[in-house]
Amino acid sequence: MITKPTIDRIMEATDIVEVIGEFVQLKKRGANFIGLSPFVNEKTPSFTVSPAKGIFKDFSSGKGGSAVTFLMELEKFTYPEALKWLAKKYSIEVEETVEHKENREEDNRRESLIIVSGYAAKFFHESLLETDEGKSIGLSYFKERGFSADTIKKFELGYSPDQWEAFTGQALKDGYQEEFLVNSGLSVKRDNGSLYDRYRGRVMFPIHSFTGRVIAFGGRTLKKDKNVPKYVNSPESEIYHKSNVLYGLYFAKRAIREEDNCYLVEGYADVISVHQAGIENVVASSGTSLTVEQIRLIGRLTKNITILYDGDAAGIKASLRGLDMILEEGLNVKVVLFPDGHDPDSFVQTFGTSVFKKHIEDNKKDFILYKTDILLKDAGNDPIKKAEVIREIVESISKIPDSIKASVFIKECSNQLQIDERALLSELNKMRQAKAKKDGDKNFRTEPAAPDEPQFFDEPQEKVVRESDAQEKEIVRLLLLYGNKMIDWDGIANTYIGPFMIAELSDVEFDQPVCKQFIEIYCQELENGVLPEDQHFIHYPDKGIVDLTVTLLATKYALSENWYEMHKIMVPDEQANMKATILGAIFHLKKQKVGKILENLRKQLQTTTEAADQEILLNQYMHMKKVEKHISDYLGSVILK
Numbered sequence: 001m002i003t004k005p006t007i008d009r010i011m012e013a014t015d016i017v018e019v020i021g022e023f024v025q026l027k028k029r030g031a032n033f034i035g036l037s038p039f040v041n042e043k044t045p046s047f048t049v050s051p052a053k054g055i056f057k058d059f060s061s062g063k064g065g066s067a068v069t070f071l072m073e074l075e076k077f078t079y080p081e082a083l084k085w086l087a088k089k090y091s092i093e094v095e096e097t098v099e100h101k102e103n104r105e106e107d108n109r110r111e112s113l114i115i116v117s118g119y120a121a122k123f124f125h126e127s128l129l130e131t132d133e134g135k136s137i138g139l140s141y142f143k144e145r146g147f148s149a150d151t152i153k154k155f156e157l158g159y160s161p162d163q164w165e166a167f168t169g170q171a172l173k174d175g176y177q178e179e180f181l182v183n184s185g186l187s188v189k190r191d192n193g194s195l196y197d198r199y200r201g202r203v204m205f206p207i208h209s210f211t212g213r214v215i216a217f218g219g220r221t222l223k224k225d226k227n228v229p230k231y232v233n234s235p236e237s238e239i240y241h242k243s244n245v246l247y248g249l250y251f252a253k254r255a256i257r258e259e260d261n262c263y264l265v266e267g268y269a270d271v272i273s274v275h276q277a278g279i280e281n282v283v284a285s286s287g288t289s290l291t292v293e294q295i296r297l298i299g300r301l302t303k304n305i306t307i308l309y310d311g312d313a314a315g316i317k318a319s320l321r322g323l324d325m326i327l328e329e330g331l332n333v334k335v336v337l338f339p340d341g342h343d344p345d346s347f348v349q350t351f352g353t354s355v356f357k358k359h360i361e362d363n364k365k366d367f368i369l370y371k372t373d374i375l376l377k378d379a380g381n382d383p384i385k386k387a388e389v390i391r392e393i394v395e396s397i398s399k400i401p402d403s404i405k406a407s408v409f410i411k412e413c414s415n416q417l418q419i420d421e422r423a424l425l426s427e428l429n430k431m432r433q434a435k436a437k438k439d440g441d442k443n444f445r446t447e448p449a450a451p452d453e454p455q456f457f458d459e460p461q462e463k464v465v466r467e468s469d470a471q472e473k474e475i476v477r478l479l480l481l482y483g484n485k486m487i488d489w490d491g492i493a494n495t496y497i498g499p500f501m502i503a504e505l506s507d508v509e510f511d512q513p514v515c516k517q518f519i520e521i522y523c524q525e526l527e528n529g530v531l532p533e534d535q536h537f538i539h540y541p542d543k544g545i546v547d548l549t550v551t552l553l554a555t556k557y558a559l560s561e562n563w564y565e566m567h568k569i570m571v572p573d574e575q576a577n578m579k580a581t582i583l584g585a586i587f588h589l590k591k592q593k594v595g596k597i598l599e600n601l602r603k604q605l606q607t608t609t610e611a612a613d614q615e616i617l618l619n620q621y622m623h624m625k626k627v628e629k630h631i632s633d634y635l636g637s638v639i640l641k
Helices: 006-013 016-020 068-075 079-089 109-130 132-144 149-154 166-173 178-183 249-259 268-276 292-299 313-328 345-350 355-361 367-379 385-396 405-418 421-439 466-484 497-504 515-529 534-538 542-554 563-567 574-607 610-634
Strands: 025-028 034-037 047-048 055-058 158-160 188-189 195-197 202-208 213-219 231-233 262-265 282-284 304-309 332-337
Touching: 006 079, 006 178, 016 047, 016 055, 016 068, 016 497, 055 068, 055 542, 068 542, 079 313, 079 515, 109 132, 109 158, 109 178, 109 202, 109 213, 109 515, 132 158, 132 202, 132 497, 149 268, 166 178, 166 188, 166 195, 178 188, 195 421, 213 421, 249 268, 262 268, 262 421, 268 282, 268 345, 292 313, 313 367, 313 385, 332 355, 332 367, 332 385, 345 355, 367 385, 367 405, 385 405, 385 421, 421 497, 466 497, 466 515, 466 542, 497 515, 497 574, 515 534, 515 542, 574 610
Parallel strands: 262 282, 262 304, 304 332
Antiparallel strands: 025 034, 034 047, 047 055, 158 202, 188 195, 202 213, 213 231
């Protein structure tokens, strides 16, 4: 267990904007930062980070919390994993109350798989650098590919000995369990129950998660035997889903953000060679077809992708249709083709960084225009094929969510295809209408909305909450915002708002479980001599408390600094009259609770037949009516009798 002083140091050092900025492209807006939600697919930013409060709130998914919560939600870290990730980032030594031994499996299955994968990466890397077999076969291969010692170390490249049980035997000897060796894909179980190495005799490419932990491997054989598969990759597991991972993204993410562009290549060697050449914003789909999840990973960091193809024309044509989904996600796509016989790896190794960059700059082309050019050449003078090309190009353009951008491409393709622009626009509208109908798109309209009809896009549907719930939450909100401020009304001295509110509400029973729990925690802290502030609840271990806190602290909209100058509309400030704000909330809640008691008494009076019981209930009812009137008089409201 991580000690409290260590946790405090981690929290003090953590810059939530810097942490979340590694995963989401953030833009400053007023005092906050906004970006697209990393949890759901959206076109309009609803994700907000408040550096002043140290919280994030995603209004699309409802998720929110601290930097620790963010890592737990997005990367599925446990609480200790998230803390250790932050500690590593800010170079803080982690102190634990019990000794942490990485050669023993954690209780958590996922953590166990990550630990055994990290152990395997270390084993393969040491086998490459420290064994005769590794040096003569694996290391010599990597050096032939032009990889430097620093690059081999950075990417943790390795070698798996050409023996049946070299890795598995050592792992079992070091205390790793068979279950995790098999489930991670590192070992394979024979029919007789014994295990053998999956990657024997292969050079190893560890695959890292977004946060840098080894979660899988790609193993390449150096044998010439055609019956032996060239690559063997990790199977799917609890920690590795290949459709959600891009090779090299951990090493590329900072450069992608800084360059506002991502180079997409095909293989491991392409990534490593280009990265080594100083062009670090490069990733690979690792030989699999690009997936929507992978595109969205890139989309968190940039809206610009440049695809670097080798000279294989057949392979390029086969991949064109699959790239439409990049357009559908709203990203800008450019394509660069390398000369026959060259891929990004061989080109940068042969000609160097400056020529590589110049080739990209001189030859990059918008994907739509590139696709049009390729398909037109293939169609030749055949009118039927040309008509198919036109439809396919318009279909690609129809995927672009930005109407202005789509119109520009229609104009460009009209010239390239030598066809009337209006005909292309007509076809485009037909496709969009058909897609909207098929998807049941509620936002698609053939007619404009009625003037009085509100229109919402990318907005979550708000839940209807009971009045009592809202009033209880208002009490919690005020405690979070003003509980540590001094009372400045009616001559009350040396009294904080928080303890004052708790004392005034001592006769109130909260109905909503999470609000009731919050008040209990607040009271307990006060009894311990501590006045709890918002950070106490933002970092509280209970998720329900964190969610409540962040929801009440986060605001989706904020007035601009020059709001009044622009609109001449004065917006009431609750802090201008704190007495009315605090007492108003207290008495509104009490009035609601009294109303509930009166309702229960009325029901009992209707069902009670004993005269003595009726008299008792009537006295109680009259007393509560007086209480209600007293509250109403204060609030200035009128009670109908």
